[in-house]
Amino acid sequence: MTVTASQETGEAQGYRWRWVALFVILAAEVMDLLDALVTTIAAPTIQRELGGTDSLVQWLGAGYTLAMAVGLITGGRLGDLYGRKRMFLIGAFGFTAASLLCGVAGSPEMLIGARVLQGLFGAVMLPQGLGLIKEMFPPHELGKAFGMFGPVMTISSVGGPVLAGWLVDADFFGTGWRMIFLINLPLGLAAALAGIRFLPEYRLSNATRLDLGGVGLVSLAALLLIYPLIQGRELGWPWWTFASMAASAVVFAVFARYESRRAASGRDPLVVPGLFRKRAFTGGLVAGLAFFSGMMGFGLVFSLYAQMGLGFTPLKAGLAGLPQAIGGVIGFGLAMSGLQEKLGRGLLQIGATVMAAGAAALALTIHFAGLDVTVWQLAPGLGLVGIGMGLTMAPFFDIVLAGVEPHESGSASGTLTAVQQLGGALGSAVLGTLFFNLLADRWGFGDSMEVTVWVEVGLLVLTFALSFLMPRHARPGQDPAH
Known part of the structure; x- marks a missing residue:
């Protein structure tokens, strides 16, 4: 068969078009990941300037993740019914508008309501991107396309808290903490407008109605x-x-x-009932709830401890958490180097053990150093926590989904992702409430943080124990879970 110059040009244009569309989707992922992280650093400043009780600090994260958890269950199906491009654009414009509402909020109630709107629109936007990638890219390019998520998410997770601290401290144009939300405006509008131009439209002809x-x-x-x-x-x-x-x-x-x-x-x-009769899947759900609750709750409480207890500025608090973020990159890189395929469930168990050891080291450091503890003294424990986190998260979804039948994987993946978000809300609620309750009972900041860290160690032990209910390895040929 002879390939003409026009065909070659068309193929080249199609190739470029797909990758431009991918970067539009990645921009949406960056917005979500940043907004899931930035309020942990900015929360004390927001409370001090906007007013509100300690519960405001918890609702800033919990309202977003709870709305995301509920919305993600149906977000993907909305794209099936009404078109992925259309729902992506609705989600992107809505997320941007909600970010503007966050940035101009004049009361705690308005800010929390806007955070809930962010979570709901994010839940509409994000599933469409993953679905579009599967439709746009041929099988031999899918791995490369999904592989872009790793570096982007890594950079966002490492830089997000530092960016938040820098924006709050820099106080550009007198905006202070509001800039952590207002920065979404150019990014969100660019993603939405580029989406209009470059994203293709896909819609399932046999899509089922919403439950x-x-x-x-x-x-x-x-x-x-x-x-x-x-x-x-x-x-x-x-x-x-x-x-x-x-x-x-x-x-x-x-x-x-x-x-x-x-x-x-x-x-x-909404959820295939048969999934909950599978021990491997239900064990994975409970393990995920414990793991993500501890991880998100720990992040919130550490930021409060660093700023309210140690007197760190928002930027210094963000920098103090860098060892954990960098450790996560190292742990994830180790897992992707072949350990995940070789060790399977064992890698998850090693990760939980390393993470628990790091948390225990951090608790002992806080106990012996008191409020004179330095960033450098906190770094080893936080670094171990990050490495363990990366080792645990890398195989988690694929291992759990190996316990369900292939035709159930769509519902199982959506349920597992929703539980991940629900765990974030639950962690902010439980560990945040524990921390504030100890402070109200006249415990010191160091003692309150130490107790919270030991609770995190307990949740990691529970994660380790429940992991024995999961399959030993991911299913051969299984599509990666994201």
């Missing part, structure tokens, strides 16, 4: 659990906070029953 009843039930159950955990301490733990948490378990049970009936009637459920 709005299931969405409502799971949203209510999550809110009934998270709200009293954050607000209960400030309200003196009235009886209704415990009733709300008990009601959450009941609503989750009702949700499971509803999904089973929906599946039995031939309608498409």
Whole structure:
């Protein structure tokens, strides 16, 4: 077959077009990752300037991740129904507008509401990008395309807290903490406008309808659990906070029953009920909830300890956390060098052990050094925590998804990602409440941080124990989970 010059030109243009579209999607990922991280550094400054109680600090992270968790369950299906490009653009413009609302917020309530909107629009935007990549790239280029996520996410996770601290300290145009949100405006508008020009439109002709009843039930159950955990301490733990948490378990049970009936009637459920009868998958869900709760809660509390207890500026607090971020890059790199395929579940267990050892070293450092502890003394423990985190996260999703059938992997992946976000909200609620409760009981900052770190060690031990329920290795030929 003869290939003409026009065909070669068309193929070259198609190649360039795909990679430009990929960078549009990556820009959206950067916005999400930065906004998941920056408030942990800026929260003390926001509380001091905007007012609000200690719960504001927790809701800044928990409101975003809780909304993201609920929205991600249906975000991908919205793209199937109404077109991936259309929903990506709605998500990108909405996320940018919500960022503007965050930046001009005049009250704690307005800021928290805008953070929830960010999470919801982010949940609409992000799944479309991953779906578009699978549609745009031929099989032999998929690995290279998805491989771009690693460096971008690494740079964002390392630079995000430092960027947040720098923006708060620099106080550009008198904006202070507001700039951590306003910086999304040029990035979001650029991604949305480039998306209009370069993203293709894909839509499934056989897409199933949304399970709005299931969405409502799971949203209510999550809110009934998270709200009293954050607000209960400030309200003196009235009886209704415990009733709300008990009601959450009941609503989750009702949700499971509803999904089973929906599946039995031939309608498409939000979550495939059969997944929860698989020990490997349910064990992975609980392990993920423990792991991500501890990881996100620890990040929030460490930032509070560094700024409120040690007197660090936002920038210095961001720099103090760099050893953990760099350790995460090292751990992830080690995993990708072949250890993941060779060790499988064992790598996850090694990672949890290393992370727990690092947290224990950090707790002992804080105990013996007191409030005179330096950034350099904190670095070894934080570095180990980061290395263990990278080793654990690298194989986690692929190992857990190996415990389900191939036709269940879509629902399982969405559920696992939602649990990851729910874990972030739960960690901010539980570890944040523990930290503030200890301070209210006249514990010192060092002692309060030390106790919180030991709770994180306990959650890592639980993660290690539950890992024995997971498959030993990822399924051969399994598509990587992102």
